[in-house]
Amino acid sequence: MKKNYINGRYGLDSFSKFLLIASAVLVLIKSYPAAVVFAGYGIFRILSKDFQKRQREEMGYKNFVGTLKYRLSGLSYKISKKLNWGIFDRIKSSYNKALRKAAHNKNYKIVKCPQCKQKLRLPKNKGNLVVTCKTCKHEFKKRT
Ligand SMILES: [Zn+2]
Structure with missing residues (x-):
């Protein structure tokens, strides 16, 4: 004060x-x-x-x-x-x-099955993979 x-x-x-x-x-x-x-x-x-x-x-x-x-x-x-x-x-x-x-998404790649167009989740950076579609059992090669 x-x-x-x-x-x-x-x-x-x-x-x-x-x-x-x-x-x-x-x-x-x-x-x-x-x-x-x-x-x-x-x-x-x-x-x-x-x-x-x-x-x-x-x-x-x-x-x-x-x-x-x-x-x-x-x-x-x-x-x-x-x-x-x-x-x-x-x-x-x-x-x-x-x-x-x-x-989570960083480790996966989403690809479409060429036959039935089902979306599939593949592990990334694994080189050439033989993918079997879980819906139509179609097999195709995919580079991830
Ligand atoms: Zn398929």
Whole structure:
């Protein structure tokens, strides 16, 4: 709690800082009347000589921010926990499934039987194979 007691004025504290920053944000979003109120109150607090009231406001502000931070951290924890369970786990499992499938398919070649057009799965990179169709028992040579 650094205080600026110049000329018996209360000076800048974190609540006034918040008010001034808020007014700048309000200017950015073109909310001018609210910006004037926030800036006016901030400047009033900085120049105020009523230390007790200003300190009470500062305490109230800090309590408010503390509570808000606490609630927000609890909320973001809950949300991230839910997201982890829901979306991230689903993405992970479908990604793993795709990887497994790709690794599986990599070792096989799909060929069609020239006679009955049945799709057959052959092991890859085995050179010339004599394939017997499992449906029509037709034999044919295939390079894999
Ligand atoms: Zn066949």
